[in-house]
Amino acid sequence: MTTQKDHVLIFDTTLRDGEQSPGATMSHSEKLEIAELLDDMGVDIIEAGFPIASEGDFQAVTEIAKRARNAVICGLSRANFKDIDRCWEAVRHAEKPRIHTFIGTSPLHRAIPNLDKDQMAERIHDTVTHARNLCDNVQWSPMDATRTEWDYLCRVVEIAIKAGATTINIPDTVGYTAPRESADLIRRLIAEVPGANEVIFATHCHNDLGMATANALAAVEGGARQIECTINGLGERAGNTALEEVVMAMKVRGDIMPFETGIQTQKLMHISRRVSTVSGFAVQYNKAIVGKNAFAHESGIHQDGMLKNAETFEIMRPEDIGLSETNIVMGKHSGRAALRSKLKELGFDLADNQLNDVFVRFKALADRKKEVFEDDLIALMRDQETGEEYDRIKVKFLRVICGTEAPQSADLTLSIDGKDQQTTAQGDGPVDATFNAVKALFPHDARLQLYQVHAVTEGTDAQATVSVRMEEQGRIATGQAADTDTVVASAKAYVNALNRLLVRREKSDPDSDVKQVSYKDAG
Numbered sequence: 001m002t003t004q005k006d007h008v009l010i011f012d013t014t015l016r017d018g019e020q021s022p023g024a025t026m027s028h029s030e031k032l033e034i035a036e037l038l039d040d041m042g043v044d045i046i047e048a049g050f051p052i053a054s055e056g057d058f059q060a061v062t063e064i065a066k067r068a069r070n071a072v073i074c075g076l077s078r079a080n081f082k083d084i085d086r087c088w089e090a091v092r093h094a095e096k097p098r099i100h101t102f103i104g105t106s107p108l109h110r111a112i113p114n115l116d117k118d119q120m121a122e123r124i125h126d127t128v129t130h131a132r133n134l135c136d137n138v139q140w141s142p143m144d145a146t147r148t149e150w151d152y153l154c155r156v157v158e159i160a161i162k163a164g165a166t167t168i169n170i171p172d173t174v175g176y177t178a179p180r181e182s183a184d185l186i187r188r189l190i191a192e193v194p195g196a197n198e199v200i201f202a203t204h205c206h207n208d209l210g211m212a213t214a215n216a217l218a219a220v221e222g223g224a225r226q227i228e229c230t231i232n233g234l235g236e237r238a239g240n241t242a243l244e245e246v247v248m249a250m251k252v253r254g255d256i257m258p259f260e261t262g263i264q265t266q267k268l269m270h271i272s273r274r275v276s277t278v279s280g281f282a283v284q285y286n287k288a289i290v291g292k293n294a295f296a297h298e299s300g301i302h303q304d305g306m307l308k309n310a311e312t313f314e315i316m317r318p319e320d321i322g323l324s325e326t327n328i329v330m331g332k333h334s335g336r337a338a339l340r341s342k343l344k345e346l347g348f349d350l351a352d353n354q355l356n357d358v359f360v361r362f363k364a365l366a367d368r369k370k371e372v373f374e375d376d377l378i379a380l381m382r383d384q385e386t387g388e389e390y391d392r393i394k395v396k397f398l399r400v401i402c403g404t405e406a407p408q409s410a411d412l413t414l415s416i417d418g419k420d421q422q423t424t425a426q427g428d429g430p431v432d433a434t435f436n437a438v439k440a441l442f443p444h445d446a447r448l449q450l451y452q453v454h455a456v457t458e459g460t461d462a463q464a465t466v467s468v469r470m471e472e473q474g475r476i477a478t479g480q481a482a483d484t485d486t487v488v489a490s491a492k493a494y495v496n497a498l499n500r501l502l503v504r505r506e507k508s509d510p511d512s513d514v515k516q517v518s519y520k521d522a523g
């Protein structure tokens, strides 16, 4: 007997709420790529950005709207006509556009634009009406809903519905609610607000107390039929509900949560890796679903059980999220066709010229490393995703002298705008010496915000992936690189971040990537 499952819409806000996370800034082309992956994976609604926030956001939302094939494309706007018009200007290019407008309704948030309850109610009526006159699909959010007085919340939700909102989103902006309360809130709103049955209720949870996934699923139990979430739970502070967690929870526990989504779950791992790369936010090893250890069974007891029956310790199969069963090893004798097929399996579908380039780098790596694992190939792919505009500065040669006695020194040659320049610099350790050498050759004021090293695989010949995040006048850029030599990877990652910062500085208008919105500006 088959039972009909209720459909839960997946609203992904990686490119808006996720990207709002300090340091997670993505480039224009990265945003387009992530949007395409989300669209392709079956996400119902993509919140592509906050068009009024910056010229960069506006351009990204516009382009994503033009390119989307399946998903509804949504943009965020505060509760004023200028924001809403700008949002519409960007999303209107989509086959299925949506305007999302919000205002903070809790006492603390009402104090920011200095509106009393009646003035805010009027503002909600006017702005939702304005949005609905532009677009048939309007989402409205009372920010900080979970700390808004119950009566006032009911009042403003009713106003928004009457003004034409088609989706009512209930944000737990500061991650304050708990599962039972989250379910009750939605259940009561649907039961008590006139017109509530005519709209879709959404849940938008933050993870400050580690309950975002549980709260979102509880809201669905209470009647919400749209979950707002991000890949890897990316988002401000402790992040948002993780898309992969809610989707897999409903899939694995369909017996007690009879809901379905349109997500092709075998694409989860690839998009998780891509978001981690472009945002520069590494996925914690023991993260549910997409963490490196989520399917690793290392203890003796576990391995024994797994060999007898995989279900002993596994409630889902690795291939359900796109991890292939075997981590097939490649080596220096592997050919182009094998590399192409392996990369395709990992989610990288390459054109011939791209494959040629990766193949040369794969051979160089295989010469240095006996066995090349899937993770090595992924690191190789991350390492090459630049393009000429990001190649003003290149690392040509690096030799460091290390020892027990400080200082260490680095002999570095950079190609800067096609001209080789060389210097030797000292520092407190080889990485510090190398970064000092870069600064000597290409003076800059950018501040190093993050330096992170990960071993891609096990063994002393493992590649290291290095992430470097830099900040200059509010602009943030993240660079990454992989190499079997940690110091070389560090130099390349630093230079990569610097190149990205230069592109940002020179190509965009002065503040294009500096978000300049304030919640105060509700009107």
Ligand code: KIV
Pocket (backbone or CB within 6 Å): 017, 102, 141, 143, 144, 171, 172, 173, 174, 204, 206
């Ligand atoms: O967390 C929040 O309240 C938000 C709103 C803008 C929807 O992200």
Ligand code: ZN
Pocket (backbone or CB within 6 Å): 017, 171, 173, 204, 206
């Ligand atoms: Zn949020």
